[in-house]
Amino acid sequence: xxxxxxxxxxxxxxxxxxxxxxxxxxxxxxxxxxxxxxxxxxxxxxxxxxxxxxxxxxxxxxxxxxxxxxxxxxxxxxxxxxxxxxxxxxxxxxxxxxxxxxxxxxxxxxxxx
Amino acid sequence: xxxxxxxxxxxxxxxxxxxxxxxxxxxxxxxxxxxxxxxxxxxxxxxxxxxxxxxxxxxxxxxxxxxxxxxxxxxxxxxxxxxxxxxxxxxxxxxxxxxxxxxxxxxxxx
Numbered sequence: 001x002x003x004x005x006x007x008x009x010x011x012x013x014x015x016x017x018x019x020x021x022x023x024x025x026x027x028x029x030x031x032x033x034x035x036x037x038x039x040x041x042x043x044x045x046x047x048x049x050x051x052x053x054x055x056x057x058x059x060x061x062x063x064x065x066x067x068x069x070x071x072x073x074x075x076x077x078x079x080x081x082x083x084x085x086x087x088x089x090x091x092x093x094x095x096x097x098x099x100x101x102x103x104x105x106x107x108x109x110x111x112x113x
Numbered sequence: 114x115x116x117x118x119x120x121x122x123x124x125x126x127x128x129x130x131x132x133x134x135x136x137x138x139x140x141x142x143x144x145x146x147x148x149x150x151x152x153x154x155x156x157x158x159x160x161x162x163x164x165x166x167x168x169x170x171x172x173x174x175x176x177x178x179x180x181x182x183x184x185x186x187x188x189x190x191x192x193x194x195x196x197x198x199x200x201x202x203x204x205x206x207x208x209x210x211x212x213x214x215x216x217x218x219x220x221x222x223x
Contacts, residue, residue: 004155031209040122042201042215043156050209058210090155094209099145099163102211104155 003027004105006091012111019078021108023091029103030096032074034058034066036087037107043090049074050096081112115140117204119214126192127222134187134217136202145205146178146185151216152198159187159200192221 004025013019023032034046035058045058047066055066063085065077078085088109092102116139126132138146145163149156160169162178162185169176173192178185189196199218203211 033210035213040215043203043213045210045212048210099161099205099209101147101158101161103158106154 004091004093004103006089006105006108008108009106010109012113013081014113015082017081017112019081019110021076021089021091021110023074023076023105025072025091025093025105027093027095027103028071029093030071031094031102032068033092033094033102034064034074034076035090035092036060036085037090038087046076046089083112086110086112115204115206115212117202117212117214119200119202119217121217122215123218123220125220125222128192128194130192130221131188131190132192132219134189134200134202134219135184136186136214137184138202138204138212139183140204140206140212142207143180143183143204144207147203147205147211148176148185148187149201149203150198151201156201189219192219194221194223197221 007022033048035043049068090107091105094100094102118137120135147161148159160176165180173190176187199216201216203213
């Protein structure tokens with residue numbers, strides 16, 4: 001089983017719909033992150049959370065919200081999806097002890113028509 | 114604003130060639146430089162560098178960091194078709210966030 005699991009893996013929806021992407025992890029990490037990846041733009045940070053009570057905006061948080069339901073669960077919501085939110089979304093986790101690499105889920109490919 | 118720039122953005126080589134991928138960074142309160150390999154799905158971790166001049170090596174891959182000149186390189190020797198991927202570089206500061214570059218798309222032809 002994957003350590004960082006994202007659901008759904010693929011989603012096609014229409015403009016204006018509310019979408020929730022979910023991430024769960026079995027690594028026991030405190031820190032969790034949401035990124036989007038667009039061709040030619042690399043990975044950009046949307047939101048991050050260092051524990052259940054700590055949520056922070058990343059560089060491109062407009063149009064998104066998050067919820068940290070438990071240490072192991074971090075969900076990303078698009079309240080009213082728009083076509084330019086079509087992208088590949090990744091969840092990542094890292095340990096809170098000192099400097100540690102982030103570990104990624106397999107991604108959710110989201111298409112908004 | 115933190116910035117990470119990778120070059121080249123894409124590269125096509127033949128099996129057996131040696132490649133060098135470049136990464137320059139401007140990261141506030143810099144702590145670490147990370148390299149990831151991304152094939153079809155999730156980026157997978159390759160190296161984390163925190164000290165200048167100390168080479169990290171894993172098989173045919175190696176990487177080194179220069180904190181004075183603010184850059185890192187990733188070398189791949191004797192390339193194989195399985196090395197074809199996007200290679201991502203990321204800089205980490207004291208706030209434990211990572212800033213990613215746009216990546217280098219490496220294609221290794223047989």
